[in-house]
Amino acid sequence: MSTRKYSPPPNFIKDIIDDDLRTGKYEGRVHTRFPPEPNGYLHIGHAKSICLNFGLAEEYNGKCNLRFDDTNPETENEEFVKAIQEDVKWLGFDWEDRMYFASDYFEQLYQYAVELIKKGKAYVDSLSPEEIREYRGTLTEPGKESPYRNRSVEENLELFEAMRRGKFPEGAHVLRAKIDMAHPNLNMRDPVMYRIKHVPHYRTGTQWCIYPTYDFTHCLSDSIERITHSICTLEFEDHRPLYDWFLDELEVYHPRQIEFARLNLTYTVLSKRYLSILVNEGYVKGWDDPRMPTIRGLRRRGYTPEAIRDFCERIGVAKRNSIVDIALLEHCIREDLNKRAPRALVVLNPLKLVILNYPENQVEELEAVNNPEDPAMGTRKVPFSKVLYIERDDFMENPPSKYYRLAPGREVRLRYGYYVTCVDVIKDPGSGEVVEVHCTYDPATRGGWSPDGRKVKGTIHWVSADHAIPVEVRLYDHLFTKADMVNLEEDEDFRKYINPDSLRILYPCYAEPSLANAPVESRYQFERVGYFCVDPDSTPERLVFNRIVGLRDTWAKIQKKFS
RNA sequence: UGGGGUGUCGCCAAGGGGUAAGGCACGGGUCUUUGGAACCCGCAUUCGGAGGUUCGAAUCCUCCCACCCCAGCCA
Numbered sequence: 001m002s003t004r005k006y007s008p009p010p011n012f013i014k015d016i017i018d019d020d021l022r023t024g025k026y027e028g029r030v031h032t033r034f035p036p037e038p039n040g041y042l043h044i045g046h047a048k049s050i051c052l053n054f055g056l057a058e059e060y061n062g063k064c065n066l067r068f069d070d071t072n073p074e075t076e077n078e079e080f081v082k083a084i085q086e087d088v089k090w091l092g093f094d095w096e097d098r099m100y101f102a103s104d105y106f107e108q109l110y111q112y113a114v115e116l117i118k119k120g121k122a123y124v125d126s127l128s129p130e131e132i133r134e135y136r137g138t139l140t141e142p143g144k145e146s147p148y149r150n151r152s153v154e155e156n157l158e159l160f161e162a163m164r165r166g167k168f169p170e171g172a173h174v175l176r177a178k179i180d181m182a183h184p185n186l187n188m189r190d191p192v193m194y195r196i197k198h199v200p201h202y203r204t205g206t207q208w209c210i211y212p213t214y215d216f217t218h219c220l221s222d223s224i225e226r227i228t229h230s231i232c233t234l235e236f237e238d239h240r241p242l243y244d245w246f247l248d249e250l251e252v253y254h255p256r257q258i259e260f261a262r263l264n265l266t267y268t269v270l271s272k273r274y275l276s277i278l279v280n281e282g283y284v285k286g287w288d289d290p291r292m293p294t295i296r297g298l299r300r301r302g303y304t305p306e307a308i309r310d311f312c313e314r315i316g317v318a319k320r321n322s323i324v325d326i327a328l329l330e331h332c333i334r335e336d337l338n339k340r341a342p343r344a345l346v347v348l349n350p351l352k353l354v355i356l357n358y359p360e361n362q363v364e365e366l367e368a369v370n371n372p373e374d375p376a377m378g379t380r381k382v383p384f385s386k387v388l389y390i391e392r393d394d395f396m397e398n399p400p401s402k403y404y405r406l407a408p409g410r411e412v413r414l415r416y417g418y419y420v421t422c423v424d425v426i427k428d429p430g431s432g433e434v435v436e437v438h439c440t441y442d443p444a445t446r447g448g449w450s451p452d453g454r455k456v457k458g459t460i461h462w463v464s465a466d467h468a469i470p471v472e473v474r475l476y477d478h479l480f481t482k483a484d485m486v487n488l489e490e491d492e493d494f495r496k497y498i499n500p501d502s503l504r505i506l507y508p509c510y511a512e513p514s515l516a517n518a519p520v521e522s523r524y525q526f527e528r529v530g531y532f533c534v535d536p537d538s539t540p541e542r543l544v545f546n547r548i549v550g551l552r553d554t555w556a557k558i559q560k561k562f563s
Numbered sequence: 564u565g566g567g568g569u570g571u572c573g574c575c576a577a578g579g580g581g582u583a584a585g586g587c588a589c590g591g592g593u594c595u596u597u598g599g600a601a602c603c604c605g606c607a608u609u610c611g612g613a614g615g616u617u618c619g620a621a622u623c624c625u626c627c628c629a630c631c632c633c634a635g636c637c638a
Contacts, residue, residue, distance in 0.1 A: 009575095009576060009577060009584095009585075009586090010577070010578095011576090011577090035638095037637085037638055039637090039638085069638070071637095071638080072637060072638075074637090075637080075638095129635085129636055132636075133634075133635085136634055137565095137634075138565085138634055139565055139566075139633075139634060140564060140565045140566095141565080142565090143634090170636085171636070173636095174636050176636095183566085184565050184566040184567090185565090185566050185567070185633080186565090186566080186633060186634050187566095187633075188566095189634090192635085192636050194636085195636035196636080197636085211636095213635095213636075213637085213638090214637070214638050215638095217638095218638085234567095234568070234569090234631080234632065235631095235632055235633080235638095236632095236638090237567055237568060237632075237633090238566075238567055238568090238632070238633050239633090240567090241567095259568085261569090261631095266574080314575080314576095314585095314586060314587080315575060315576085315586095316575065316576050316577085316586095317576095318569095318575090318576070319568070319569065320568095320569050320570070320575095320576095320631095321568095321569070321630080321631055321632095322574080322575060322576090323574075323575090324574070324575055324587090325573090325574045325575070325587065325588070327574085327587060327588060328574080328575070328586080328587045328588085330587095331586090331587060331588090332587095334599090334600095335600095338599075338600060339600095343597080369596095372595095372596095372597080372599090372600075373600065373601090402598090404598080405598090413596060414596095415596060415597070416596070417596095447596085448596045449596075456596090457598095458598080459595095459596050459597065459598090460597095461597075483574095487630095487631095525597085525599080527597045527599080528597045528598080528599070529597090529599095530599095551597075551598095551599050551600095552598090552599065552600090553598080553599090554598045554599085555598045556598090557598095558598080
């Protein structure tokens with residue numbers, strides 16, 4: 001049962017599937033797959049693909065496999081395999097017993113290659129890599145055929161087997177499909193199917209020294225797994241004729257490749273290259289830095305799987321290149337956490353407030369609501385006393401007209417506490433900075449209501465100084481200062497747009513005592529401030545909170561309008 | 564000057580001959596012990612451009628323009 005007010009948009013892939021179901025193609029099955037290469041960490045762009053593939057399977061009562069596309073042993077490893085599994089699971093998807101590896105198909109793939117050789121559709125080429133490039137031609141000129149293109153089937157078979165046996169050094173030979181060196185689509189100009197790499201594979205060890213390429217492997221892996229709809233990104237559109245060619249020539253089960261536009265987000269980058277630079281050059285602290293758009297980064301930041309899935313659904317699926325406003329992602333996490341996160345009073349930039357007429361050693365336990373959106377979450381007690389901390393921003397000596405927080409002579413409500421009126425201000429004699437605010441309180445307003453019905457314009461949050469626990473708060477901002485990081489000028493260095501203020505650390509901030517045992521990864525709304533998540537850097541002595549996202553700030557907008 | 568794609572509101576995105584959904588953002592308002600949330604209202608006479616077909620075109624046809632991808636033994 002869904003409580004959402006919008007419905008997931010239709011998309012062209014569902015149209016295709018609906019058609020296939022109607023015409024009985026694939027016996028009414030829907031079987032997709034998410035095929036990551038285990039050479040890096042997953043990011044929000046992958047999440048789009050994961051949600052699409054697993055989501056489609058779910059929606060059509062089908063299946064979705066997790067398949068590692070591990071055909072390049074130079075860059076792939078077990079660590080990434082584990083990390084990817086973790087991330088997909090954390091996002092909330094289940095491949096059940098269907099985790100596969102392209103490397104499991106190596107022997108079968110080899111046999112398919114032999115079959116193509118026998119059919120005269122593949123040959124061993126002995127041109128050097130440079131020569132192959134030259135022979136390929138250009139975008140506007142046709143390529144030319146390799147002098148080795150017409151070797152006999154027997155010779156090809158012998159050579160290919162010798163390649164497998166490790167008789168040649170890397171680069172000496174490759175196996176190529178025999179298609180058409182003059183084809184207008186460069187991918188069809190006798191693409192490489194196998195190359196020699198004397199490199200152990202993290203799964204097959206030293207069993208192989210020749211490895212199949214993506215084009216040859218992917219379509220056949222899909223075929224072997226009886227995938228119905230093989231969904232990939234736009235840059236593979238040009239490869240579809242090749243995908244189809246291998247399957248047609250081999251006369252095997254033939255899935256359909258469908259391409260969609262990959263995700264781009266404002267104020268961040270999603271390419272493996274840029275992300276690696278951020279990590280390797282120390283602009284962030286690692287792949288799970290809360291500023292990173294990686295799944296691990298978002299998770300550490302405090303994003304929920306639900307919010308990420310909601311986001312992936314809302315952005316839609318189409319073929320047009322686009323850059324989604326990161327404000328939508330922020331909206332999704334706010335909406336999710338508003339309903340689920342318990343509230344807490346935490347002062348980020350403390351200013352001391354003394355209630356002159358409050359009894360010296362008195363402490364009251366005031367009742368606070370844990371989540372006004374969900375009464376079932378109950379209430380808690382918050383200690384109140386003579387000396388409090390309030391937010392610096394909640395006091396102004398000379399307030400503008402629209403300001404309705406604390407100021408000399410003004411009365412405000414302390415949330416769940418009392419009405420207080422500012423009667424005096426203590427300043428640092430040197431700097432003139434306000435260091436303390438003196439107030440009087442109205443004992444009749446306990447809990448925040450006045451029996452005389454007198455209204456107060458502002459409600460501010462506070463923490464009792466004696467009971468406060470000092471915590472560290474990390475405020476994050478966008479990683480980049482430029483919204484569109486996709487369309488940079490030619491030869492423009494993306495580093496020049498790195499936001500130097502993407503992280504601000506605040507300490508000490510003062511939190512209400514109930515937060516003392518907050519477990520890592522638990523999330524709270526700090527009232528009037530934002531949503532926060534306990535970081536694993538926390539120690540029993542010092543809790544660390546990451547700001548996931550701020551609350552919508554109407555006051556900030558008003559201020560902006562005035563300035 | 565090759566091939567493959569894409570162009571609908573500031574950002575996403577439906578709609579595919581019957582007279583422009585929705586979300587985010589933005590603006591205004593109601594309410595409020597979070598300047599939060601919720602709720603209400605507003606927000607494309609117009610669909611890259613120009614012609615054409617038609618009673619009627621974002622949808623069909625023609626031409627043009629812009630942008631993206633492809634010359635790894637990466638995926």
